[in-house]
Amino acid sequence: DARVTQTPRHKVTEMGQEVTMRCQPILGHNTVFWYRQTMMQGLELLAYFRNRAPLDDSGMPKDRFSAEMPDATLATLKIQPSEPRDSAVYFCASGFGGVETQYFGPGTRLLVL
Amino acid sequence: DAKTTQPTSMDCAEGRAANLPCNHSTISGNEYVYWYRQIHSQGPQYIIHGLKNNETNEMASLIITEDRKSSTLILPHATLRDTAVYYCIVRVANTGNQFYFGTGTSLTVIP
Numbered sequence: 001d002a003r004v005t006q007t008p009r010h011k012v013t014e015m016g017q018e019v020t021m022r023c024q025p026i027l028g029h030n031t032v033f034w035y036r037q038t039m040m041q042g043l044e045l046l047a048y049f050r051n052r053a054p055l056d057d058s059g060m061p062k063d064r065f066s067a068e069m070p071d072a073t074l075a076t077l078k079i080q081p082s083e084p085r086d087s088a089v090y091f092c093a094s095g096f097g098g099v100e101t102q103y104f105g106p107g108t109r110l111l112v113l
Numbered sequence: 114d115a116k117t118t119q120p121t122s123m124d125c126a127e128g129r130a131a132n133l134p135c136n137h138s139t140i141s142g143n144e145y146v147y148w149y150r151q152i153h154s155q156g157p158q159y160i161i162h163g164l165k166n167n168e169t170n171e172m173a174s175l176i177i178t179e180d181r182k183s184s185t186l187i188l189p190h191a192t193l194r195d196t197a198v199y200y201c202i203v204r205v206a207n208t209g210n211q212f213y214f215g216t217g218t219s220l221t222v223i224p
Contacts, residue, residue, distance in 0.1 A: 004156075033211060043157070043214040056211070091156050100206060102149075104156025 002026045004105035006092050012111045018080040021108045023092030024073055032075045033093040033102060034060075034067055043091075049075065082112045117201045122219040125195075131188040133218050135201030138182040145206045146177060148186045149214070150197040157200065157214070160186065164206070191222045 005024045013019055025032050033048040047057035052069040060067065064086075066078045079086055089109050093102040118136040125131040137146065147162040161168055161175045163184075168175045174187040188195050200217040 035214075042216055043151075045211045045213075048211055093156065100147075100162060101159040102157070102212065104158070107154075107156055 002103075004092055004094050004103050006090075006105035006108050008108060009106060010109045010111075012113065013082055014113050015083055016081040017112075018078065019082045019086075019110060019112075021077045021090050021092075021110070023075040023077070023094075023105060025075065025092070025094030026103055027073070029094035029096045029103070030072075031095045031097075032069060033095075034075070034077050035091040035093065036088045037091060037107075038088045046077070046090075082110075084112045086110060087112050117203055117215055119199075119201050119215065119218045121216070122221070124221050124223055125188075125191045127193060127222050127224050128190055131191040131195065131220060131222070133186040133188075133199050133201075133220065134183065135186070136183045137201070137203045140181050140203050141205070143205050144203045146175065146184045147202040147204060147212065148173070148175065149200045149202065149212070150195075151200070151217070152194075152197040160199075162206075191220075193222050193224065196220060196222045 007022045031050045034046040035043050036046055037043045046060045047067040048055055049069050064079055069075045089107045091104050091107045093104040095102045145162050145164050148160040149157040151157040160172050161170055163175045177184045198217040198219050200214050202212045
């Protein structure tokens with residue numbers, strides 16, 4: 001049963017620290033999405049990649065957030081420095097081709113103190 | 114992509130059909146209707162999608178009106194595990210572009 005995996009599942013850190021979240025898309029999927037979910041804003045798209053190339057990162061605060069795909073099996077989302085307002089659940093999703101179906105990972109629950 | 118309007122919340126008795134409405138009056142001819150759901154503390158899950166014909170799969174049925182300005186997701190026999198937030202999304206198919214998740218409908222299945 002192929003699944004998207006995300007690590008870590010939970011992260012508590014202090015303001016100013018660097019946070020790195022990792023995602024392993026389903027093997028063979030060529031599109032990867034990063035979302036952030038908070039109670040106030042709901043589910044927001046931060047960035048997405050196709051064939052490892054960034055297609056849209058307009059939803060991401062550029063000064064502190066960065067997203068990369070070092071290879072087809074790994075996507076990373078980094079926050080440096082982290083701030084309390086970054087506290088949220090970060091989801092990764094993957095799909096293939098026209099991406100009619102996105103498969104979501106379990107999320108990383110981030111708390112910045 | 115066209116905007117959708119859904120009720121904020123709904124209740125449904127266990128074992129009964131849950132009918133979740135969605136309005137998408139500005140939908141374009143090449144836009145599909147997609148439904149996802151998010152069970153508490155999990156990532157969203159794909160349910161079904163369609164263009165203009167009614168669709169059915171093992172999870173649900175999708176009924177789209179003839180003018181395509183609205184649709185209804187039907188869970189034929191709701192169970193407690195169907196308690197979730199249901200998102201109706203309109204999007205051009207096969208573009209590989211992102212889905213815009215709104216606020217959805219919070220469905221509570223009552224024992």
